[in-house]
Amino acid sequence: MNVELSRSIIGKMNEIREMIAVFHDGASFDMTDSSRKLVHDRVSELLDEIGDAANGFSVDFRNLDTALSEKLTDINERLHICTELAMASALMKNSKISQADLLSTCMNKGFIDTLRSQLSFWSDLGIKEFEISKIYIVGSGPLPQTQIYLSSLLGSKIVCVERDARSAEISAALQERMGYTNVETICADGSNVRYSDAEHVILATMVDDKKEVAAQVYDSCPDDCFLTIRTPVGAHALWRRPVDLKRISEIGWEQRGTLSPEGSTVQSLIFQK
Numbered sequence: 424m425n426v427e428l429s430r431s432i433i434g435k436m437n438e439i440r441e442m443i444a445v446f447h448d449g450a451s452f453d454m455t456d457s458s459r460k461l462v463h464d465r466v467s468e469l470l471d472e473i474g475d476a477a478n479g480f481s482v483d484f485r486n487l488d489t490a491l492s493e494k495l496t497d498i499n500e501r502l503h504i505c506t507e508l509a510m511a512s513a514l515m516k517n518s519k520i521s522q523a524d525l526l527s528t529c530m531n532k533g534f535i536d537t538l539r540s541q542l543s544f545w546s547d548l549g550i551k552e553f554e555i556s557k558i559y560i561v562g563s564g565p566l567p568q569t570q571i572y573l574s575s576l577l578g579s580k581i582v583c584v585e586r587d588a589r590s591a592e593i594s595a596a597l598q599e600r601m602g603y604t605n606v607e608t609i610c611a612d613g614s615n616v617r618y619s620d621a622e623h624v625i626l627a628t629m630v631d632d633k634k635e636v637a638a639q640v641y642d643s644c645p646d647d648c649f650l651t652i653r654t655p656v657g658a659h660a661l662w663r664r665p666v667d668l669k670r671i672s673e674i675g676w677e678q679r680g681t682l683s684p685e686g687s688t689v690q691s692l693i694f695q696k
Contacts, residue, residue, distance in 0.1 A: 431476050435469045436488060442466060446498045454506040463502055474657030484660040495662035511565040511593045520601050528566050536684040538572050544682045555579050555622045561613035561636055562627030565590040567598050570606050583608040584616055618644040628653040628663050628689050634670045641674050641696060650676060650694040659688045
């Protein structure tokens with residue numbers, strides 16, 4: 424990496440460092456407060472700019488500044504959990520909740536496009552998505568966006584695995600309010616669940632122990648089970664934990680493909696046992 428590029432990236436990282444100073448102990452992490460949302464979105468833009476600047480170079484974004492990366496990751500996780508809980512609570516005040524209402528709460532750029540293109544991508548890989556009877560989603564969070572979307576299209580049984588008790592509770596309540604009886608939520612750590620009846624397992628981007636969960640899925644799932652791992656794109660690895668492909672391969676998973684919708688901050692990696 425040349426000196427001019429290094430200076431450009433360092434300058435953007437310094438701007439990020441200054442911006443996130445507002446997120447101190449005792450501060451609000453709820454992005455329904457527009458001032459918090461503006462900081463989140465500007466940081467996301469700066470990460471896009473860092474990724475664009477480094478295009479063509481081999482950069483380990485996660486280790487550019489490990490102290491900043493760990494702090495950013497903690498802040499991003501707190502922003503999302505606090506905001507999603509607030510949004511879920513607001514939705515629960517409605518007598519009726521539509522799928523459009525739920526999908527309108529998506530905060531990650533390109534997430535809707537990822538959901539919409541997921542099924543056609545599976546089909547391109549030879550996955551007979553309409554014959555999948557049971558899907559597990561690990562790290563499902565308070566807002567059951569993926570599970571409701573897949574359930575409504577496929578009619579599959581969906582099992583949501585969420586280790587945060589409040590998130591699991593309100594997600595289950597939303598699913599019940601929306602009438603999705605084929606969606607189940609369990610409060611558990613994904614690395615402790617047995618996936619003996621799973622045909623497809625999806626790991627959310629925010630799952631921090633992706634390797635441990637992937638190993639547990641491999642050890643307990645049926646042969647030919649598929650695994651989708653969502654992982655950050657480019658410099659967004661500075662505030663979301665990326666998957667380590669080498670470690671996933673060492674478990675025994677065979678990568679079948681990568682779904683990277685244009686403009687999305689998240690990509691989906693598809694593996695098969």
